[in-house]
Amino acid sequence: MEKEKPNSENSVKYIIHKPLAYGKKLYIGEFLAEKFIKLVAFISIAAIFAIFYYVFQEATYAFKSPEKINEYVQKSHLNSNQNTSSDNLKQESYNSNSDNSTSPSTNQEDLKQESYSSNVDQNLKQESYSPTTTEGELKQDTYSSEKDVPKQIVETKNKSKLKKIETSVETPIENLTESDKQAISQRAQILKTSLEETLGEKPITFKEMFSPNDYIDNKPDYVWQPVGNTPKFSFIPLFYGALKVTMIGLVIAAPLAILAAIFTVSFAPKWLKEIIKPAIEILAGFPSVVLGFFCLMTLATVIQEVFHTTYRLNSFVGGIGMALAVIPIIYTVTEDALTAIPRFMSEASLALGASRWQTAWRVLLPSAAPGVFAALILGFGRAFGETMIALMATGNAALVSNNIFESVRTMAATIGAEMAEVEFRGVHYGVLFLIGAILFMVTFSLNALAEFYVRKKLMKRIQGL
Amino acid sequence: MKNVNIKISTKNLNLYYGTKQALMDITLDIPEKQVTAFIGPSGCGKSTFLRTLNRMNDLIDGVKIDGSVYIDDINIYDKNIDVVQLRKRIGMVFQKSNPFPKSIFDNVAYGPRVNGISERSKLEEIVVESLKRAAIWDEVKDRLKSSALGLSGGQQQRLCIARCLAVNPDIILMDEPASALDPISTSKIEELISELKDNYTIVIVTHNMQQAARVSDFTAFFYIGELIEFDKTKTIFTNPSNKKTEEYITGRFG
Ligand SMILES: Nc1ncnc2c1ncn2[C@@H]1O[C@H](COP(=O)(O)OP(=O)(O)OP(=O)(O)O)[C@@H](O)[C@H]1O
Numbered sequence: 116m117e118k119e120k121p122n123s124e125n126s127v128k129y130i131i132h133k134p135l136a137y138g139k140k141l142y143i144g145e146f147l148a149e150k151f152i153k154l155v156a157f158i159s160i161a162a163i164f165a166i167f168y169y170v171f172q173e174a175t176y177a178f179k180s181p182e183k184i185n186e187y188v189q190k191s192h193l194n195s196n197q198n199t200s201s202d203n204l205k206q207e208s209y210n211s212n213s214d215n216s217t218s219p220s221t222n223q224e225d226l227k228q229e230s231y232s233s234n235v236d237q238n239l240k241q242e243s244y245s246p247t248t249t250e251g252e253l254k255q256d257t258y259s260s261e262k263d264v265p266k267q268i269v270e271t272k273n274k275s276k277l278k279k280i281e282t283s284v285e286t287p288i289e290n291l292t293e294s295d296k297q298a299i300s301q302r303a304q305i306l307k308t309s310l311e312e313t314l315g316e317k318p319i320t321f322k323e324m325f326s327p328n329d330y331i332d333n334k335p336d337y338v339w340q341p342v343g344n345t346p347k348f349s350f351i352p353l354f355y356g357a358l359k360v361t362m363i364g365l366v367i368a369a370p371l372a373i374l375a376a377i378f379t380v381s382f383a384p385k386w387l388k389e390i391i392k393p394a395i396e397i398l399a400g401f402p403s404v405v406l407g408f409f410c411l412m413t414l415a416t417v418i419q420e421v422f423h424t425t426y427r428l429n430s431f432v433g434g435i436g437m438a439l440a441v442i443p444i445i446y447t448v449t450e451d452a453l454t455a456i457p458r459f460m461s462e463a464s465l466a467l468g469a470s471r472w473q474t475a476w477r478v479l480l481p482s483a484a485p486g487v488f489a490a491l492i493l494g495f496g497r498a499f500g501e502t503m504i505a506l507m508a509t510g511n512a513a514l515v516s517n518n519i520f521e522s523v524r525t526m527a528a529t530i531g532a533e534m535a536e537v538e539f540r541g542v543h544y545g546v547l548f549l550i551g552a553i554l555f556m557v558t559f560s561l562n563a564l565a566e567f568y569v570r571k572k573l574m575k576r577i578q579g580l
Numbered sequence: 581m582k583n584v585n586i587k588i589s590t591k592n593l594n595l596y597y598g599t600k601q602a603l604m605d606i607t608l609d610i611p612e613k614q615v616t617a618f619i620g621p622s623g624c625g626k627s628t629f630l631r632t633l634n635r636m637n638d639l640i641d642g643v644k645i646d647g648s649v650y651i652d653d654i655n656i657y658d659k660n661i662d663v664v665q666l667r668k669r670i671g672m673v674f675q676k677s678n679p680f681p682k683s684i685f686d687n688v689a690y691g692p693r694v695n696g697i698s699e700r701s702k703l704e705e706i707v708v709e710s711l712k713r714a715a716i717w718d719e720v721k722d723r724l725k726s727s728a729l730g731l732s733g734g735q736q737q738r739l740c741i742a743r744c745l746a747v748n749p750d751i752i753l754m755d756e757p758a759s760a761l762d763p764i765s766t767s768k769i770e771e772l773i774s775e776l777k778d779n780y781t782i783v784i785v786t787h788n789m790q791q792a793a794r795v796s797d798f799t800a801f802f803y804i805g806e807l808i809e810f811d812k813t814k815t816i817f818t819n820p821s822n823k824k825t826e827e828y829i830t831g832r833f834g
């Protein structure tokens with residue numbers, strides 16, 4: 116004690132303050148660090164939103180006929196040298212004409228988008244880089260060589276040219292009578308529908324996704340049959356399957372995890388606590404493919420022998436797999452919530468003559484209830500989106516049945532199983548992205564709920580505000 | 581110390597936090613239905629000693645205790661003692677009020693409930709009686725269903741006293757019950773203590789010499805883990821036999 120005193124007095128002397136004055140000093144290191152952090156934060160947030168946007172964007176292909184059909188319809192259409200009133204086609208023809216007006220050498224029948232855009236690009240480049248340009252407006256706006264900018268410029272700046280284009284576009288359409296136009300669009304529609312049907316690429320609607328799409332013994336049925344002449348995309352069996360496996364998983368995992376957490380917090384001696392906690396936390400990082408493999412190879416056999424089930428792989432086996440994946444999550448979050456309850460709470464209870472069990476059950480758990488709820492929601496989200504275990508252990512048959520020993524197919528597993536066989540930007544492709552979007556929205560809204568509602572409540576309970 | 585029964589009696593009590601000894605060979609007799617105050621400088625072991633009396637120190641890892649504590653001539657550190665039963669007989673009021681995040685009613689009813697009373701009418705009777713005895717009934721009678729955390733600090737502390745009265749203990753241990761309170765709340769609690777001592781054996785830790793002088797019948801002075809002096813409060817404050825005690829109560833250190 117006596118030795119430390121002079122030291123502490125000295126250390127105070129080392130800090131010498133400059134006299135107070137106006138003027139801020141710039142610390143380069145700090146400045147850069149701040150900028151860097153901002154940049155990184157921006158990039159990560161942007162990445163999240165980009166993915167978000169992309170998934171929803173791609174999901175729209177479920178509701179559209181595929182590009183190749185549209186293209187084919189247009190081509191066969193324009194080959195007969197007629198224009199249509201369809202918006203899509205109008206635009207196409209407009210574009211091709213715009214090409215023509217600026218570069219007369221282009222063939223009028225050439226509808227390839229690539230050639231269109233490259234032509235415009237070239238045109239603009241020529242204009243912008245040629246020193247003989249007379250239009251002052253153009254000069255300012257043509258420094259960029261990006262592809263988007265030229266389009267804009269074509270539209271806004273070259274007004275005189277645009278007028279020319281418009282007149283040239285409208286003339287052929289005006290030559291057609293109303294009935295002609297109708298006949299043309301009807302023909303296009305019929306061609307489109309028949310193409311969609313023969314190729315099995317009929318776009319879906321939301322209503323179709325959630326209403327019965329098959330009848331078995333006159334009973335409405337929900338069928339997921341993405342491949343075939345008439346693909347059937349009913350979401351009900353997938354949603355039901357995911358929910359079923361998740362609920363089975365949670366029903367098994369929640370009591371185990373919560374009791375384990377209570378045990379470690381209020382019963383286990385210190386040394387045991389120090390073993391159990393990290394051990395279960397390590398389990399959280401267990402690759403789910405290993406859990407799935409275990410369920411597939413070992414657990415499924417055991418379950419079949421014990422319960423004499425018809426199917427080796429079923430929602431119960433999958434549910435146990437989910438429980439294995441989810442227990443560490445629920446345990447960890449619950450344990451944290453219980454540990455966060457101030458020590459004096461349990462002391463107050465014990466001092467009143469409550470047993471340790473009564474204290475845990477009547478004081479700790481209710482006080483930590485919001486945290487436990489958050490744990491359950493996190494677990495739900497994890498199980499709901501879990502792919503590997505579902506893929507390997509549930510049997511993947513899209514059945515709607517209340518029997519827990521029947522196979523199911525979950526939403527996530529469907530994406531995992533079918534992603535390799537879909538055609539790029541076909542209807543099935545869009546549907547898989549739609550499943551992804553729905554999965555995302557379910558977990559997102561659950562997490563948001565946990566975040567905003569539960570956390571507030573927990574803080575309220577602990578701080579007593 | 582004539583005419584009084586001994587309620588609590590410690591014999592050669594030593595307590596170690598790991599290797600550090602916090603209580604040294606303490607032998608002390610606490611009389612029944614009297615208020616006994618523990619005074620002494622910070623860190624001298626008052627709280628530690630108080631917590632040995634209802635075995636709350638058992639909850640702390642690495643605590644080792646030897647010696648014995650007799651309550652009604654039964655050694656509470658005996659292997660065969662049921663700690664839960666022991667704690668039901670000894671109420672404790674903590675320095676920082678610590679109501680449960682439950683309603684006022686449920687706070688007071690907690691003790692009876694863990695004792696197996698579930699009849700609503702009985703619970704109500706106990707709750708009202710306890711709140712009245714803790715002199716807080718008038719302030720909370722209209723809001724029994726609202727959260728105890730909405731009460732003021734002084735009300736919370738009296739609620740904690742009511743909660744501990746509800747289990748009908750013989751002994752009440754109070755660790756600086758008024759240290760965080762304003763003078764009005766403090767005097768209310770002091771009044772309460774004087775009223776309660778007719779029925780309960782009360783042990784109170786305090787840093788406030790006037791408080792010790794006002795409320796207690798006996799005073800024990802601790803110094804660095806040792807019991808320096810124990811006597812009638814009057815004697816301690818007017819004619820202490822130990823020089824350290826005198827220095828402490830006259831404010832020369834501590
Ligand atoms: N949980 C613990 N672990 C280790 N040492 C402790 C623990 N609790 C108390 N001590 C030590 O035991 C000694 C006595 O502490 P105690 O809390 O009983 O003092 P006190 O007299 O109540 O002080 P105060 O008046 O400040 O409350 C102190 O030196 C303290 O540092």
Ligand SMILES: [Mg+2]
Pocket residue numbers: 626627628755
């Ligand atoms: Mg203390």
